[in-house]
Every structure is written in structure tokens, then in C-alpha cells.
Amino acid sequence: MKRHFDYTLLLMTLLLVGLGLTMIYSASAILAKERMHDSLYFLKRELAAVVLGMIGLVVARLLPLKIFQKMVYPFLGVTLVLMLAVFIPSLGSRVGGATRWLRLGPVSLQPSEFAKLALIFFLSYVLSKKKEKIKAFAVGFMPPTVLAGLLIGLVLLGKDLGNGAVMAVTFFALMYVGGARLSFLFSEFLLSLPALYMLIASEGYRRRRILAFLNPWAHEKGAGFQIIQSYVAFHSGNFFGQGLGEGKQKLFYLPEAHTDFIFSVIGEELGLLGTFAIMTLFLIWLFRALRIVVKAPDLFSRYLALGIGTMIGFQAVFNMGVVMGLFPTKGLPLPFISYGGTSMVVSLFCVGILLNISSQGKV
Amino acid sequence: MKEVKAVPGNWEAMTKGNHHERKKRIFSAAGGESFSRERFGVLLAFFAVAFAVLYYRSFHLHVMADQRLEKLTKNQYTTRLDRAAPRGNIYDIRGEALAVTVPTDSLALRPNRVKDQASFIEKLDKVISLSKSEISEKVSSNKKYLWVKRGLSPAESQMLRKDPIEGLELVKEAKRFYPNRELASQILGAVGRDGEGLGGVELYYEDYLRGDADKGLAFRDARGKTLQTDESVDLQEDVSHLYLTLHKGIQYAVETTLEETCKTYQAKTCTSVVMDPRTGAILAMASYPHFNPNQYGDYDLALWKNKAVTDSFEPGSIFKVVLSAAALESGLVKPDDKFFCEQGIYKIGSNAIHDHERYGVLSLREILKFSSNIGTYKVAQKIGKQVFARVIQDFGFGKRMGIDYPGEATGLVRPVGGWQEIDFANIAFGQGIGVTPLQIASAFSTIAAGGVRMKPYLVSKISDANNQPVWEAEPTPIKRVISEGTARQLRAMMKGVTEEGGTGTKASLPGYSVAGKTGTAQKIENGHYNHGKFMSSFVGFIPADQPRLTILVTVDEPQGQIYGGAVAAPAFRKIAWEALRELGVSPTDGPGLPQKRVSPILEASVMPTGVEQALGLAKEAGTRAALSLQASDLLRQKAPVEEPRAVLPHVATGSVSAxxxxxxxxxxxxxxxxxxxxxxxxxxxxxxxxxxxxxxxxxxxxxxxxxxxxxxxxxxxx
The missing domain is CATH 3.30.10.20 (Trypsin Inhibitor V; Chain A)
Incomplete structure (x- = not known):
């Protein structure tokens, strides 16, 4: 039976992607001109990713849901291989000290983006299979925990703390809603604290970022520079912004203007109006995604929808929070908006899955 | 679990069904499902709170004022530095330079071009007279450009030219230079580092003196690309030059005399105005202490004030001239009409006014000559408050004179309706009224010039950059205040003041008759007259019958001597002596002083011996001024600063009827x-x-x- 799918969710997604492309151009044109001698360089690449992502979206929308369930382990396996391949020097590429990218000919992949999806697939599968057994420690709680720990650990080894955090939150959210005992979850959280501390303490820049987060003005020219420049961008945006393309912060002052800090450029150029618009689009998107959770036809797709919604929703909240100084600075793109091919393709593919589920559920 | 087959999620049920039903239907898939509805609700709540916080934070960052951010924004967007705008020169009436523009090198810095801050600081410290911490502060600034030092010394700029340091740039700037240092400083004002007039004529004529501001543009920055305008900007293109009415020689005599007087009597301030009574042109004007506008930063801002224009004071006995003018003009009193002076004390209600000596019957002429307060009041009574008040107004007291100088004070004249009898008496002899030295000089000039009041002015000519005149001042009559006849009678009476027996004999000068009046006013402190603090003054014009100069001298809080006739009159004489020679005025009454010009400083040895002796031996000829114990509410008030406006009344042109x-x-x-x-x-x-x-x-x-x-x-x- 042919069903309708959630048009609103698709509309929100397309609006966010469209706004994202506009802002990527605005934020990157001058940088691209200077570095690549082509002001459209980043826009073109992102556009290619959007095209690819839209194909993925349609595919994910049309595939039978059962196939996803069958693909869980093969997908997990491929992801693990990619994650490990990053550490092979001839394949992995280091950017800014972080080993996150896998170079394959002209394209480079960010396996940690796949890892996020693999984690959701796997947890959805496990939770839908084990059901009440999840409350048991050895048979229910441990297996998903171990595998999630492995995936997150690999992501963190690639120095991708941002995605690691998103995965951890998604893991806790799924396990929590999936019925895992609070005592287990809490103990696990406590156990992860020393590891978190080690992570922060082991890298000087992370410690500085934490300090800068606590008091950016004391580190105005060092670690606090980026966040203060982000404040400056928001502040000069005021109610209606400096006008599209009129922002100055992206020129010299705001590192990562077209990637992780694109929200700040939106704030400067489109003002309060722009940031409220983006936040509202995300809010509606999230509401629709969680509505799909409620209406999902079976447990697997319900957990799948929950995982995707939580992951993208939390990542949006986290990115905007970082840019506005509510969290310490982490490298993490704003879904649908920031420049980043893998993230875009995976995100759009996820939307395709959500639309697929929405078409199966009861209207 | 009745509806086992039901699709687990049911949105309508969730929104419409009752709570119980919902709980059963939703999430109730087969077989011990673990998906927790409550926990899902908690997750929703988490997101709701997170978004609420984001909205709030965004609003806060965008809209709430934050000074730190605003300052930072302003600094880091500074993409240009304005170099000092070129300025026109200022000359005295004869073209002697008072303020000129000289080229200077200034040092600018682009901090982001400095690679190694430590070695930069080390290198620059050796060249320039700035402390390491100052250099360090500048190089770690978040501005894109900034000045390191404006106006380098020749040695500094030479060293930097020879060994350039990465990140630094030498920029040619215009710099104001005052070749005569303190001379006329309060009239000229000063110029700030960016070439902006900060006070005085420099400020008042800013629009004329200052060249096109864009010509001063040093740097432009477009998206990080830096351009430097070419070095050879004509520093005086498109400016005007000012020619003042001042005579440098007279100004010099005034300032040296004031300095000497101030030091001799340990006075707080000495002020003088020299005016051409026929035109209203200011020939010299100064206060001592003064300041050096080349290093204006080293001086207290109070010293910038041209007190002759910006401050008012209680004139004391010199104001008796105004009362006399009113009396004669009214036709009710003749110079030789007699008045009984009550033997030195006269009651007005519960108050009393006093004279310094017990006078009996005096004529108006004698009242002025001996400066009798009681006699003055008797004359005032005869003409009445209204007549007096109108003449006060006609002389321009209580209003700005309209001189082309910023910050002119109005003085303070209370409305006649509120005058009590004692106030009337006080004002008649110059207490309880505030006037500026310029107003007094103007009033005496009016009498000197035959009764028509002229508008005082400081600029005689404006010329363009090529020194072609574009505007010339014309004397501006304001109004006839008194008749020619009254003026003539007053001049004759005021001559008596400097003649034998008068209070101002020390102002007399051989060869020239002097008309004038002394004043010694007790100063008010905290609402009461202070018996130890006086404002001594002498105002007069010379030659008395065909006046060329009106000269006012006030001495604030002289020590030892207090009487205007003793303190201020000698200063008047010295200034007059020099000014008459400067202007080439021949003696009018018998042989004058030797024509030998001794300039610029008056040496005691060239003073005629008679005068010299008189200086040493003079008896106390001064008159004790009004000592009404009635506390007046009048204090030396601060001048309200008026926005400078360059308004030229009209322009002289060679008008041809075509x-x-x-x-x-x-x-x-x-x-x-x-x-x-x-x-x-x-x-x-x-x-x-x-x-x-x-x-x-x-x-x-x-x-x-x-x-x-x-x-x-x-x-x-x-």
C-alpha cells in the first residue's frame, strides 16, 4: 500500500540545506578565492555532496525497511574496516592534527560519520531484539555497551571528540529509552569520567579550550579567541544582521567560518532573525522526527528513528551551543548547514530513512 | 493488552484519547517491549529545555549591550588611520606667524605583520623613546593598525628610515607648531594629534583652518589588502590662513607685563584686553599664567581659558563709569551737580554702605575721581533703577558680545524687577553683577569712541592656500549707547581719575592724557565677601581725547598691595607705553617718552625718572572700594561653553553695479x-x-x- 511520507520533515530538511548552501558560499567565497583561486570551490563541492545525499535520501526512502535490519552487521563491519583504515598512513589524512579523513582518490571520507549511523543501526537492532532482556546485565546490557565503546573509542582515537560525544549521547539516549537500568547507565557514565579526564588532560589544546570556555576573556588572544570572535559576530548581527555576504568576521577573525562556526556567520549576516529561523527549522525538524518515532511500524524502525532524531537533533543543539559559548569548543558540524561532504550525505541518507519509516507508520 | 494487533504508535490516540487509553495503546507492541514512554518523554523535555536555552542565549548575544564586545569590534575593524589633517597658518595683523604647519614623521604599526614579538620589542626599544611595556602593549593589540608614536624626533625617524623594522611604517604628517610658544596661547588654542582644533581660534575657525580630512587618510584597508597613499601629500592644500587683529608686539608687551605684575603681587591671575575702540578689533588679549600649546598636554586645562572672554567677575568701582554714563545720558545729572556723601556712612534699610574716607559734598566729577560709593548711590537714586538698567543692557552686559571665539560668557545681570534698594546701590558701584573683562573693555571703548558700541573681533582677514584674501573683516557697529556729548563729558571726567588727587595717577603717561577708572572689589567666597581677597583693576583709554587704545588690566588676588590704582594702573601704563609705540601714535599732550624703541621687554631703566620715582614712592592713592556686607549671591561663574560656529556676518567685496x-x-x-x-x-x-x-x-x-x-x-x- 502506497503511503504518504512526512512532507514537513522533507521541507525542513530542504530549507536547512538551501540556507546552508547559501551561507557556505557567503562564508567561504573569499577564503576559496584566496586559497583555491575559485570563489565557488567550496560551494561546488558541497553541492556535489548534496546531489549525492539526495540520491541517498531517495534510495533510503524507497528501500524496504527489512533490508536495513539485514544490513546491520555488514554495515557495522564495513564501518569498522574504514575506521581502522584511517590509521593506515597511506590512506588516512591528517588535518590539523586529527586523523579523521580517509582519502580515496579525489574524494575523502570521514568514517566517523558512518560510525554514528552504524552505532544507531546496531543499537536499534539489539534493542528491538532483546526487548526486556536489556535489563539484564550480561546478556542485555554488556554486548551493546562493548560494541558502542569500541566504535566511540575508534572515533576518539581519530581525535574526533565532537562526534565521539554525539555518539555517546546517542548511545545513552537509546539505551535509556530502550529500558536499560538506570543504575547500569549511571555506573557506566561514572566509569567513563576518568577516560574523559584523560582525554582532556592528554591534549594541551583540549585543556586550553576548557579553560577558555570557562573564561574566554582571560584567553582573548589564545584559546578564547575563536569564541570571542563568535560573540563579536553575533553581537554585530543584532536583530537583522549585517546583510547576506556583508559579514566581516569570516574574513579574518572567525576560524572555521564555513564549517563548524557557520552558525556564527549566520548570526552576523542574518542577525537574530536568521539564528531564530535556523533554530526554529531544527526544532520543527526534530519534532517531526520524534513524531515518526511514535508512529513507527515496528520496534527496530522506532529505535532507528529515535537514534537518528536524537543524533541529528543533539548535534545541532551541541554545535549551536558551542558556537554561542555554552559548551567548550569541539569540532562538530551543524547538520545540513556546515560544509562537509560525508556529514551531508549521511545526514540526508538518515532523512531518507526517516521518510521511509514515516511512510510505513500509521498516519 | 486488548488490541494486540493495533499499530503501536497512534498519534490520534495520543492527542485525543484519554490518558488511560493512551497509556495502553501507545508503545504497547507485542511481547514485553522495553521502549519506555516515560523515558521518551524525558528525552523530549531535555530537547525542549535545550532549545529554550539556545533561543535565550542567541537573543542575549545578539541584542544585549556588551561594552567589551563593542570595544573589541571597533578596534579590530579599524582599517584606516587618519593622519593629522593639514591646517592653515595663523598670523598676526602684520603677517607675523603665530601658528604654522610643519611636516613630521609618525610611526604606524600593523601588529599582524610582526612575526617575532620579542625581537620586535627589543629592536624598537633601541630606537624609540617608549618603554618596553608600551611597545609590548601596542604590538599585542588586536587592532589592525595603530599609531606607535606621533611626531617622531628627527633622530628617531632617521634611524627607522635607515633600518626599517618589519611591521612598522613611517608616515608623513602635518604638525602644528607655535613658534612663539606661550605667546597668545589662549587666543590661539591648540591642535590635537589628528590635526583637530581643540580650543580658541583654532577651534572656532576649524572649518577654515582644517584641510580636506580625506587628504589625511593614511591607510585604507579592503578585505585585508593594504594600500598606502602616496607619501607626498601637500600638507597645506585646500586650507585657509587666518590673519588675526592681534599685534604681536602689543601681545608680547601685555604678556610680559602681566607676568611681571602677577609675580610682583603674587596674584592668582592677571588678565588684560587691548582693544581698538574705533573698530572693536582686539589688539591683544591674555591671561597669565599661560601655557605652551606645543606641549599642551603638560598644562592644566584651566590655563587654556581666555579669561577675558570666558570668565566673569564683579567689576567693583570701574562700574561707576557705567552709572555715570547712565546719569549723564538721562539728562537728570550734570558733571558738576553736587551730592552729599554723608561723611562716609549711609544706611539703606538695615544695611549700610561706606566710603573709605569721610566725604562731604562732592560733584559727580569728584565722585568718580575719588570713587565715592555713597555719592555714586546718590546719583543712582536720582536717575532711578529703570534708566540705569536700560543703559547696562545697552552696553551689552549680561549678553555675549559675539566675539569670534568659543566659550564666551554672558556675565550675570539680574532683572531690574528683582533689585532691592541695597542691590541697586551695590550694582551702582559694581557689586552684585557679573561682567566679563571683554564687556568692560567694550563699554569703555564705547565711551572712548563717542558712544557707538562696536562688535569685538579677533580675525581681520582670511586668505586661501595661495594667500589670496577671500574675506576681510569690517568693523560692525552694534548700537549707539550714549550720545557724543555724554561720551565727551565722561572722557573729561575720567581724565580726572589719572590726574593729581585721583585714584589712578599711576596710569598716567607723559605726553598722553589718560582717561580711566580704578577698581578694587572684594571677592565673594562661600557667599560672603572675603576681606583678604580682592580683584584689582584698571581700565582706561589713551590718548584720552582721540582714543586709539582701550586697555583693561585685572589682577586677581594681589598680595601686599590691593588697590587697582596701585596694582593694575602701573601695568596699564606699561602696556600703553609699548602699544602706542607699536602703533606709532605721537604724543598728543606735550613731550612724551623717548622715541627710542625698547622691545620687547619694558626695562625699568628706560622709564622716565619721574615715573620711576612715582613707582617707588607712590602713596596709597587708591580708593577703598565698596564694602557692602550684604552677601550677594553672585560668584565668579563658570562660562557656559558655546558650540563654536563660524558665522561671518558679511563679506567685503568690490561691488560694482552690474x-x-x-x-x-x-x-x-x-x-x-x-x-x-x-x-x-x-x-x-x-x-x-x-x-x-x-x-x-x-x-x-x-x-x-x-x-x-x-x-x-x-x-x-x-
Missing amino acids: NSVVPDLSGLSMRQVLRRLEQNGLMAKLEGSGLAFEQRPVPGTTTKRGDVCLVSFRPRNE
Whole structure:
């Protein structure tokens, strides 16, 4: 039976992607001109990713849901291989000290983006299979925990703390809603604290970022520079912004203007109006995604929808929070908006899955 | 679990069904499902809170004021540095330079070009007279450009030229230089580092003196690309030069005399105005202590004040001249009418007024000569409050004189309706009224010149960058205050003051008759007259019958001597002596002083011996001034600072009776407007400042040459 799918969710997604492309151009044109001698360089690449992502979206929308369930382990396996391949020097590429990218000919992949999806697939599968057994420690709680720990650990080894955090939150959210005992979850959280501390303490820049987060003005020219420049961008945006393309912060002052800090450029150029618009689009998107959770036809797709919604929703909240100084600075793109091919393709593919589920559920 | 087959999620049920039903239906898939509805709700709540926080934070960052952010924004967007705008020169009436523009090197820095801060600081520290911490602060600034030091010494700029340091740039700037240092400093004012007039004539004539601001542009920055304008900017293109009415020689005599007087009597301040009574032109004007505008930063701002214009004081006995003028002008009193002076004490209600000596019957002439308070009051009573008040007003007291100088004070004249009898008496002999030295000088000039009050002015001529005159001042009569006859009678009476037996004999000068009046006013402190603090003054004009000079000297809080006749009159005489020679005025009454010119400092040895002896032996000829114990509410008040406006009343042109077409003046500067109108043989009446935006008649109108064109200006960037 042919069903309708959630048009609103698709509309929100397309609006966010469209706004994202506009802002990527605005934020990157001058940088691209200077570095690549082509002001459209980043826009073109992102556009290619959007095209690819839209194909993925349609595919994910049309595939039978059962196939996803069958693909869980093969997908997990491929992801693990990619994650490990990053550490092979001839394949992995280091950017800014972080080993996150896998170079394959002209394209480079960010396996940690796949890892996020693999984690959701796997947890959805496990939770839908084990059901009440999840409350048991050895048979229910441990297996998903171990595998999630492995995936997150690999992501963190690639120095991708941002995605690691998103995965951890998604893991806790799924396990929590999936019925895992609070005592287990809490103990696990406590156990992860020393590891978190080690992570922060082991890298000087992370410690500085934490300090800068606590008091950016004391580190105005060092670690606090980026966040203060982000404040400056928001502040000069005021109610209606400096006008599209009129922002100055992206020129010299705001590192990562077209990637992780694109929200700040939106704030400067489109003002309060722009940031409220983006936040509202995300809010509606999230509401629709969680509505799909409620209406999902079976447990697997319900957990799948929950995982995707939580992951993208939390990542949006986290990115905007970082840019506005509510969290310490982490490298993490704003879904649908920031420049980043893998993230875009995976995100759009996820939307395709959500639309697929929405078409199966009861209207 | 009735509806086992039901699709687990049911949105309608969730929204419409009752709570119980919902709980059963939703999430109730087969077989011990673990998906927790409550926990899902918690997750929703988490997101709701997170978004609420994001909305709030975004609002806060965008809209709430944050000074730190605003300052940072302003600093890091600074993409240009303005170098000091070129300025026109200021000359005295004979073209002697008072303020000139000299080229200087300034040092600018682009911190982001400095690779190694430590070695930069080390290198620059060796060259420049700045501390390491100052250099360090500048190099770690978040500004894109900033000045390191304005106005380098020749040695500094030479070293930097020889060994350039990465990140630093030498920029040629215009710098104001005052070759005569303190001379006329309070009239000239000073110029700030960016070439902006900060006070005095420099400020009042800012629009004329200052060149095109864009010519001063040092750097421009477009998206990180830096350009430097070419070094060889003409530093005096498009400026006007000012010619003041001052005579440098007279000004010099005034300032040295004031300094000497101030030091001799350990006075707080000495002030003087020298005016041409026929025109209102200020020939010299100064206060001591003064300041050096080349290093204005080292001086207290109070020393910038041209107290002759900006401060008011209680004139004391010199004001008796104004009462006498009113008396004679009213026709109710003749110079030789007699008044009984009550033997030194006279009761007015519960108060009493006193004379310093017990006078009996005195004529008006004698009252002025001996400076009797009681006699003055008797005269005042005869003419009445209204007549006196009107004459006070006609002389211009209580209002600005309209001199082309910023911050002129009005003085303080209480409305006549509120005068009690004791107030009337006090004002008659100059207490309970506030006047500026300029107003007094103007009043005496009015009497000297035959009764017509002239508007005082400081600028005689404005010329363009090529030194072609574009505007020349014309004396401006304000109004006739007293008749010729009254003026003549007053002059004769005031001559008596400096003659044998008068209070101002020390002002007399061989060869010239002097008309004047002494004043010694007790100062008010905290609402009461202080018996130890006086304002001593002498005002007069010379030669008495054909006056060329009006000279006022006030000495604030002299120690030892207090009487105006003893303290201020000798200063008057010295200034007069030098000024008459400067102007080449021949003696009018018998042989004068030796014509040998001793300049610029008056040496005691060249003073005629008679005068020299008189200086040493003079008896206390001064008159004890009014000592009413009635506390007056009048204190030396602060002058309200008026916004400087360059308003020129009219322009002298060689008007020929032929037709002329009114040119389009919109968008032109005042200077350009004057030039254009002059070319077209039209007179200008200018309003406001900045650029022309409105004119009458409209462009293209055919008018007669010599007609007036009214042009309104408004500030640039409006």
C-alpha cells in the first residue's frame, strides 16, 4: 500500500540545506578565492555532496525497511574496516592534527560519520531484539555497551571528540529509552569520567579550550579567541544582521567560518532573525522526527528513528551551543548547514530513512 | 493488552484519547517491549529545555549591550588611520606667524605583520623613546593598525628610515607648531594629534583652518589588502590662513607685563584686553599664567581659558563709569551737580554702605575721581533703577558680545524687577553683577569712541592656500549707547581719575592724557565677601581725547598691595607705553617718552625718572572700594561653553553695479562658497557650518552685483 511520507520533515530538511548552501558560499567565497583561486570551490563541492545525499535520501526512502535490519552487521563491519583504515598512513589524512579523513582518490571520507549511523543501526537492532532482556546485565546490557565503546573509542582515537560525544549521547539516549537500568547507565557514565579526564588532560589544546570556555576573556588572544570572535559576530548581527555576504568576521577573525562556526556567520549576516529561523527549522525538524518515532511500524524502525532524531537533533543543539559559548569548543558540524561532504550525505541518507519509516507508520 | 494487533504508535490516540487509553495503546507492541514512554518523554523535555536555552542565549548575544564586545569590534575593524589633517597658518595683523604647519614623521604599526614579538620589542626599544611595556602593549593589540608614536624626533625617524623594522611604517604628517610658544596661547588654542582644533581660534575657525580630512587618510584597508597613499601629500592644500587683529608686539608687551605684575603681587591671575575702540578689533588679549600649546598636554586645562572672554567677575568701582554714563545720558545729572556723601556712612534699610574716607559734598566729577560709593548711590537714586538698567543692557552686559571665539560668557545681570534698594546701590558701584573683562573693555571703548558700541573681533582677514584674501573683516557697529556729548563729558571726567588727587595717577603717561577708572572689589567666597581677597583693576583709554587704545588690566588676588590704582594702573601704563609705540601714535599732550624703541621687554631703566620715582614712592592713592556686607549671591561663574560656529556676518567685496548670476553653491565648503561668490561680485551671508545645502536666491537668479546671497551650511555626513 502506497503511503504518504512526512512532507514537513522533507521541507525542513530542504530549507536547512538551501540556507546552508547559501551561507557556505557567503562564508567561504573569499577564503576559496584566496586559497583555491575559485570563489565557488567550496560551494561546488558541497553541492556535489548534496546531489549525492539526495540520491541517498531517495534510495533510503524507497528501500524496504527489512533490508536495513539485514544490513546491520555488514554495515557495522564495513564501518569498522574504514575506521581502522584511517590509521593506515597511506590512506588516512591528517588535518590539523586529527586523523579523521580517509582519502580515496579525489574524494575523502570521514568514517566517523558512518560510525554514528552504524552505532544507531546496531543499537536499534539489539534493542528491538532483546526487548526486556536489556535489563539484564550480561546478556542485555554488556554486548551493546562493548560494541558502542569500541566504535566511540575508534572515533576518539581519530581525535574526533565532537562526534565521539554525539555518539555517546546517542548511545545513552537509546539505551535509556530502550529500558536499560538506570543504575547500569549511571555506573557506566561514572566509569567513563576518568577516560574523559584523560582525554582532556592528554591534549594541551583540549585543556586550553576548557579553560577558555570557562573564561574566554582571560584567553582573548589564545584559546578564547575563536569564541570571542563568535560573540563579536553575533553581537554585530543584532536583530537583522549585517546583510547576506556583508559579514566581516569570516574574513579574518572567525576560524572555521564555513564549517563548524557557520552558525556564527549566520548570526552576523542574518542577525537574530536568521539564528531564530535556523533554530526554529531544527526544532520543527526534530519534532517531526520524534513524531515518526511514535508512529513507527515496528520496534527496530522506532529505535532507528529515535537514534537518528536524537543524533541529528543533539548535534545541532551541541554545535549551536558551542558556537554561542555554552559548551567548550569541539569540532562538530551543524547538520545540513556546515560544509562537509560525508556529514551531508549521511545526514540526508538518515532523512531518507526517516521518510521511509514515516511512510510505513500509521498516519 | 486488548488490541494486540493495533499499530503501536497512534498519534490520534495520543492527542485525543484519554490518558488511560493512551497509556495502553501507545508503545504497547507485542511481547514485553522495553521502549519506555516515560523515558521518551524525558528525552523530549531535555530537547525542549535545550532549545529554550539556545533561543535565550542567541537573543542575549545578539541584542544585549556588551561594552567589551563593542570595544573589541571597533578596534579590530579599524582599517584606516587618519593622519593629522593639514591646517592653515595663523598670523598676526602684520603677517607675523603665530601658528604654522610643519611636516613630521609618525610611526604606524600593523601588529599582524610582526612575526617575532620579542625581537620586535627589543629592536624598537633601541630606537624609540617608549618603554618596553608600551611597545609590548601596542604590538599585542588586536587592532589592525595603530599609531606607535606621533611626531617622531628627527633622530628617531632617521634611524627607522635607515633600518626599517618589519611591521612598522613611517608616515608623513602635518604638525602644528607655535613658534612663539606661550605667546597668545589662549587666543590661539591648540591642535590635537589628528590635526583637530581643540580650543580658541583654532577651534572656532576649524572649518577654515582644517584641510580636506580625506587628504589625511593614511591607510585604507579592503578585505585585508593594504594600500598606502602616496607619501607626498601637500600638507597645506585646500586650507585657509587666518590673519588675526592681534599685534604681536602689543601681545608680547601685555604678556610680559602681566607676568611681571602677577609675580610682583603674587596674584592668582592677571588678565588684560587691548582693544581698538574705533573698530572693536582686539589688539591683544591674555591671561597669565599661560601655557605652551606645543606641549599642551603638560598644562592644566584651566590655563587654556581666555579669561577675558570666558570668565566673569564683579567689576567693583570701574562700574561707576557705567552709572555715570547712565546719569549723564538721562539728562537728570550734570558733571558738576553736587551730592552729599554723608561723611562716609549711609544706611539703606538695615544695611549700610561706606566710603573709605569721610566725604562731604562732592560733584559727580569728584565722585568718580575719588570713587565715592555713597555719592555714586546718590546719583543712582536720582536717575532711578529703570534708566540705569536700560543703559547696562545697552552696553551689552549680561549678553555675549559675539566675539569670534568659543566659550564666551554672558556675565550675570539680574532683572531690574528683582533689585532691592541695597542691590541697586551695590550694582551702582559694581557689586552684585557679573561682567566679563571683554564687556568692560567694550563699554569703555564705547565711551572712548563717542558712544557707538562696536562688535569685538579677533580675525581681520582670511586668505586661501595661495594667500589670496577671500574675506576681510569690517568693523560692525552694534548700537549707539550714549550720545557724543555724554561720551565727551565722561572722557573729561575720567581724565580726572589719572590726574593729581585721583585714584589712578599711576596710569598716567607723559605726553598722553589718560582717561580711566580704578577698581578694587572684594571677592565673594562661600557667599560672603572675603576681606583678604580682592580683584584689582584698571581700565582706561589713551590718548584720552582721540582714543586709539582701550586697555583693561585685572589682577586677581594681589598680595601686599590691593588697590587697582596701585596694582593694575602701573601695568596699564606699561602696556600703553609699548602699544602706542607699536602703533606709532605721537604724543598728543606735550613731550612724551623717548622715541627710542625698547622691545620687547619694558626695562625699568628706560622709564622716565619721574615715573620711576612715582613707582617707588607712590602713596596709597587708591580708593577703598565698596564694602557692602550684604552677601550677594553672585560668584565668579563658570562660562557656559558655546558650540563654536563660524558665522561671518558679511563679506567685503568690490561691488560694482552690474548684473550677476547666482552660482550653484550646494555641496561646497565655506571657503569655496566665499571664493565663488567673490568671483561673482556677491556678498555672502553664511549660516551653520560644514557644507552648503541651501541658498537664497536660488542658483541661476540674476541679481545686482553686491547683493547678498544667504547660504546655509550643515555638517558633513548628514
